[in-house]
Amino acid sequence: MAxxxxxxxxxxxxxxxxxxxxxxxxxxxHDAALVANWNAVVAPDDExxxxxxxxxxxxxxxxxxLLGALHGIKxxxxxxxxxxRTLVAAxxxxxxxxxxxxxxxxxxxxxxxxxRTWNRMGRGVIDLHGHSHGKLKPIPRxxxxxxxxxxxxxxxxxxxxxxxxxxxLARDRxxx
Numbered sequence: 001m002a003x004x005x006x007x008x009x010x011x012x013x014x015x016x017x018x019x020x021x022x023x024x025x026x027x028x029x030h031d032a033a034l035v036a037n038w039n040a041v042v043a044p045d046d047e048x049x050x051x052x053x054x055x056x057x058x059x060x061x062x063x064x065x066l067l068g069a070l071h072g073i074k075x076x077x078x079x080x081x082x083x084x085r086t087l088v089a090a091x092x093x094x095x096x097x098x099x100x101x102x103x104x105x106x107x108x109x110x111x112x113x114x115x116r117t118w119n120r121m122g123r124g125v126i127d128l129h130g131h132s133h134g135k136l137k138p139i140p141r142x143x144x145x146x147x148x149x150x151x152x153x154x155x156x157x158x159x160x161x162x163x164x165x166x167x168x169l170a171r172d173r174x175x176x
Contacts, residue, residue, distance in 0.1 A: 001046055003048075003156070003157065004154035005128055006049075006050055008146040009034050010081065011058060011063075012055050012056065012058030013057050014057070037152050038071065047072060048070075048072040051077045051130040052080070053112065058085070064091065075093050075095075076094070077110050077111060078096065104157055104158070108157075124141070125141070126161075132144055134149035143164070
């Protein structure tokens with residue numbers, strides 16, 4: 001069983017095509033691509049932490065259909081665009097505004113919003129968040145797991161941690 005993180009899918013929310021300039025011609029194409037991308041990496045028994053803004057606008061039936069179509073055991077960390085229909089939908093293993101978990105011996109703080117400081121920050125705890133759609137300058141041990149920052153698919157913790165290291169290594173590399 002693998003553990004995945006994602007955020008800001010905004011299923012059924014036409015604003016993401018305009019505001020975030022997502023590369024899809026229309027909302028049905030957007031939603032279908034995100035479902036396909038999700039299912040391409042997440043297995044049915046994997047665990048997925050969705051850090052908010054799952055869907056805003058779709059009917060209860062459509063939200064239930066989306067949750068049923070997406071692989072994995074799904075946990076929701078509630079975002080500012082998660083309406084009542086998302087919150088009451090069957091298909092969530094848990095719902096909360098905040099969580100602290102351990103994955104691969106890494107302590108994680110999970111919230112929709114990026115924190116300036118967080119619990120045990122000085123002791124190596126990592127902050128995973130969404131909300132900023134890949135536009136927020138990161139601080140050490142803080143990572144945006146939103147689909148805009150990760151090719152519109154859930155991402156694993158090793159990939160999240162390697163993303164910053166590979167950028168730093170490339171930046172620090174001296175060319176002859």
